Amino acid sequence: MYVAVKGGEAAIANAHRLLADRRRGDRSVPSITIEQIAGQLGLAVDRVMAEASLYDRSLAALAIRQARGDMIEAIFILRAYRTTLPRFGTSRPLDTTSMAIERRISATYKDLPGGQMLGATFDYTHRLLDPSLLTDAPVEEPALRQPDDEVSLMRVSEILAQEDLIEADGELPADHVTGDLTREPLEFPMSRDLRLQALARGDEGFLLALGYSTQRGYGNAHPFVGEIRIGEVEVEFDVPELGFAVSLGCIQVTECQMVNQFKGSAKAPPQFTRGYGLVFGQSERKSMSMSLVDRALRATELGEDITAAAQDEEFVISHSDNVQSTGFVEHLKLPHYVDFQAELDLVRRMRRDFEASRQAGNDDDFMEAAQ
Incomplete structure (x- = not known):
């Protein structure tokens, strides 16, 4: 047993060395720097920050480099680091109305007050490889x-x-305490603030698929992009000793308000309702998907029938976290020798019983034919 363990440790250590070698790649090519990743792969960095719930471009770039570009692994690494950090308190809600806007578009009004601001976007590119x-x-x-x-x-x-x-x-109750998904276990049903936290750090691909499903009839949605804003907002923190808020700096965020039709209910007249998305960095696809799913998850609140996966809070929230999903899927790679041997023995016994019953059936058929 001891020899097997030591042998396993040596194999694992060598696997780490092999990983470092593959990560470095061809030695004749200059090593990629953290600054290059943060500056030239900015959208990848933004996704890692958003889904790790930690706004730090350098650390996100480091995680991407360490993970060899595996985005979910990078998110896992950065989220694990986040758990080691001390918590000093809660910042004030972001005032996105005072955002220093870099990009702002709407699909509902052509002549939007203040104008459409296209900013840096792939929307108008031809999606052709650029040899330059x-x-x-x-x-x-x-x-x-x-x-x-x-x-x-x-x-x-x-x-x-x-x-x-x-x-x-709407207004929050004066005694409302904002929940913290990173420190409290999940409980259903969830308040909307906790649900939005879960969606903000949920897997972009999963939310994209759910958002798409609502547009294809699985959720009774007819959405319009009311507005997407990308820009920098100031983060402020209340310091009890000072009696006023101090600025911690600015962060880049993407905000999306999705406008949906609503036929009304016994308590509310026909009007438009909203889905909301707010994500670190430039993450339009994620914020749009988040706002679509947020609106779908308000079905119970708005008196709508729950008929689709995107409207099922437990299904969406329990499966949206890519770190947790990765853990459940990838743990299948770990040794399950004892469990499999038990399954193998069970299948063998079931197979013997099957063969015996089939042989007994053949013998009965033979006796009937002889008579």
Whole structure:
């Protein structure tokens, strides 16, 4: 037993060395730096930060490098590191109305007050491979907005609210304490704040598939992108000793408000309702998917029938976390020798019983034919 354990330890140590070798790759090619990953693979970094629930571009880039580009492994690594950090308190809610906007679009109004701001997007590219990227070709400098162009832009929801055509933001009870998904066990049904936390760090691909399903008839959704905003917002923290809030700096976020039809109920008139998504970094697909699923999960609240997977809170939240999902799936690679031997013995005995019953049946058929 001891020799087997020592042999296993040596094999594992060698596997680690082999992993480091494969991670480094061809030694004739310069090693990729953390700065290059953070600067040139920014959307990958944004996804890792969002799904690890930790806003730190350098650490997210390090996790991507350590994981050889495996995004879920990088998220796992960064989330594990996050659990080691001390917690000093809770920041104030982000004021996205004062966002320094880099990109802002709406699918509901062409002449949006303040205008559409396209920003950096793949939306208008041809999705053709660009051979010029095979070399370090010079890049043309873009025309940037001047600082004096910064204005507070009216939201689409505010435009609709002027005619009372969309549900109000609502007010939280004065004694409401925001939950913390990272410190409290999951309990169903969940409050919306906890549900949004789970969706914000949920797997982008899973939420994308669920959001897509609601558009294909599995959830009775007819959504419009009310508004997507990308930009920097200030994070403030209340310091009890000082008696006022201090700024911790700015972070980039993507916010999406999805507008949905609602035929009304006994308590509410026909109006538009909303789904909401807020994600670290530039993560439009994730914020859109999140807002679609958020609206679907409000079915019970709005008196709608639950007919689809995207409307089932326990199903969505329990399966959206890619770190937990990875653990359940990948643990199958670990030794299950004893369990399998028990299964193997069971199948052998069942097979013997089957063969015996079949032989007995053949003997009975033979006797009937002889008579």
